[in-house]
Amino acid sequence: MNFDVIAPSILSADRLNLHRDLQTAIQGGAQMFHIDIMDGVFVPNLSFGPSFVQAIRKITSLPLDVHLMTINPENYLDELIADQADLINLHVESTNHIYRAIQKVQAAEIKAGIVLNPGTSISSVAPLLPLVDNVLVMSVNPGFGGQQFIYAMTQKIQKLAQLRKQNADYTYTIEVDGGINEQTAKLCKVAGAQIFVAGSYVFDHDIAQQIARLKEVLVIENS
Ligand SMILES: O=C(CO)[C@@H](O)[C@H](O)COP(=O)(O)O
Numbered sequence: 001m002n003f004d005v006i007a008p009s010i011l012s013a014d015r016l017n018l019h020r021d022l023q024t025a026i027q028g029g030a031q032m033f034h035i036d037i038m039d040g041v042f043v044p045n046l047s048f049g050p051s052f053v054q055a056i057r058k059i060t061s062l063p064l065d066v067h068l069m070t071i072n073p074e075n076y077l078d079e080l081i082a083d084q085a086d087l088i089n090l091h092v093e094s095t096n097h098i099y100r101a102i103q104k105v106q107a108a109e110i111k112a113g114i115v116l117n118p119g120t121s122i123s124s125v126a127p128l129l130p131l132v133d134n135v136l137v138m139s140v141n142p143g144f145g146g147q148q149f150i151y152a153m154t155q156k157i158q159k160l161a162q163l164r165k166q167n168a169d170y171t172y173t174i175e176v177d178g179g180i181n182e183q184t185a186k187l188c189k190v191a192g193a194q195i196f197v198a199g200s201y202v203f204d205h206d207i208a209q210q211i212a213r214l215k216e217v218l219v220i221e222n223s
C-alpha cells in the first residue's frame with residue numbers, strides 16, 4: 001500500500017448513537033473502520049463481540065479492520081470471515097498457534113495481521129514477517145482508548161519499514177494504534193506507518209473536523 005489510511009476506532013464512538021457517529025465519520029472521509037474486540041481476559045476490558053462486524057458491514061462498504069484482543073482468537077475466526085471483515089489482526093501472545101490462525105484467515109482471502117504489544121519485539125515475530133499482510137504496532141497498552149502515545153514505538157515502526165525495504169518477500173503494511181493525534185500521526189508517518197487508527201482523537205470532538213485535520217497533517221487527499 002503506497003498511500004495512507006485513517007481508520008477511526010469505534011471503541012470511542014458513542015455507543016448509544018453508534019450509527020450516527022459512523023455515518024458522520026463516513027461522510028467526513030473515514031477510509032476504514034477499526035473494530036476492537038476485547039474479552040476481558042486477554043485485556044482488562046470488554047468491548048464488542050464479532051457480531052458488531054456484521055452490523056457495521058450492513059451500513060458501509062469501507063474496509064473493516066478487526067483488532068482481536070481475546071484469548072483463543074480461533075473461536076471467532078469463522079464468524080469474522082463470514083461477516084466479511086477485510087483485515088483481521090491477531091496478537092501473537094493470544095494463541096499457541098499464531099501461524100495456523102494466520103493461514104486460516106488468508107485461506108478465506110482475508111488479510112491477516114499480527115499485533116505487537118509495546119513490550120513485544122520484532123525479533124520474536126521474525127518467522128511471521130514474510131507471511132503477514134499487516135503489522136499493527138500498539139503505541140499504547142491494549143485495552144483502553146484515550147491513553148498517551150508511547151514515543152519509543154516510532155522506532156519499532158521505523159525498523160519494520162526498514163526490514164521490508166531489505167526483504168523483497170515482506171509485503172506487510174504498517175499500522176499504528178493508540179494515542180494518535182495530529183502530532184503523533186505525523187511522527188508515525190515519517191517513521192513509515194500507513195494505517196493510522198484514531199479513537200478518542202476522532203470521536204471525542206467534532207468527528208468530521210478531526211478526520212479532516214488528520215488528513216491535512218498526513219497529506220491525504222479526499223477521494
Ligand atoms: O486497540 C485499542 C485499545 O486497546 C485502540 O484501537 C483504541 O481504540 C485507540 O484509541 P485512542 O488511543 O486512539 O483513543
Ligand SMILES: [Co+2]
Pocket residue numbers: 009034035036067177197
Ligand atoms: Co485497536
